[in-house]
Amino acid sequence: MRALLQRFSFLLMVLAAIGLMMMTRADPVFIDAARARVTDAFAPILGFIARPAGAVASVLESGRQLTALYAENERLRQDNERLRQWQQTALRLEAENNSLRGLLAYKPDPAASYITARVIADPGGAFVRTLVVMAGQRDGVRRGQAAMAGQGVIGRVVQVGEWSSRILLVTDLNARIPVVLETTRQRAMLSGDNSDQPRLMYIPRGVEPTVGERVFTSGHGGLFPAGLPVGIVAATHDGETRVTPIVDLSRIEYVQLVDFGIPGGLAAEAAQPGAMQ
């Protein structure tokens, strides 16, 4: 009798789990709120654990760097020289751009404001590419804001709690970012598939992206502003183009959440299949 009861309770729990999984697809708003609450509740603990983890990581990192110090130095010297030349060019172009804009009475995009937040968890698992950061509603984080680290886009905010929020990385299966190719100005969709290199989709036939060219946000859909660097075309074969994210997504300690003041709520709320909406 007892064994039967036990078996029944197991069956009940299995069914409950399956039911919940189906519900995740049907009613994301309620579950989203629950996720935000729970993440908020655990954020202090996760933040506490993340500190020694960061220390361990930096020790490992410095050990690795020591072995390559000389070569790294040489490379940086060359880089620096090259970048100085670029800086001159950029300054000249900026001045030219400003004067041309003045001639055209161009209306600039609203100025962006940044929120910097520490990464406190990388819960990942085999299927989901997200980060949890220590900044939330009270810090001005809103759903749909772009997340950047260093010089490139890494994803967007998909869940906001009171003092923590979750970022869906560009490599996640559910991530879709409208992008534009640098040289051809061809629009495409950067679509994550849980691999390290997201795919470029919806490129018309005949357009062949060149390896090494950069990919920027196109600004279509109103989610991200145009012109943020996302990645570099890594390889194309059989009509499938892969893009390497410009930021090393496995080594992000701090992220910048960027509020561009774009009234793009609709696109941010657009439903997508899968777990993280």
Added chain:
Amino acid sequence: MAVGVWQRLDQAGRNLVPFSTTVAAMLLGMMPLQLPDYSFVAPPLTLMSIYYWAIYRPDLLRPLLAFGIGLLQDLLAGSPLGMSALVYVLAYWLVLTQRRYFLGNSFWFLWLGFALVAVGAGAVQWLAYSLMTAHLVGPGNIVAQALLAIVVFPVPAWCFSKLHRSLLSAS
């Protein structure tokens, strides 16, 4: 002498060890270690903890707790709600039916049992996720994760057994 209130509190605290180590294992597993590709194949510490306690002290880690911990993990990790819960309950079930083979036998049996559970858990997750997203997810990460989990299992298992012996041996 009658059992004092402190003694009872002490016992209650000790009885919480399986639950609290499992939650701690879950939180530790979410640490941002900043190692390339680590988080995709991070060994499932929670599964190891549930496996260990389901074998040695199932009276202190009930299946319902395993279910609850799974839900908590799903909420925190952003994975489909119910997926980890499903995996943990199924793993618990499997362990409970085969418990007498693992218990009392050598460590090799414990290890072998975990290998089976890890592979099964990976298969269930992969199937559930592929069905949910209607998208055949590449099984590479899952396979790597299961292999890594099997390889590192002795380390957490040793920690659990230390805790087990030092805090729960009297009862």
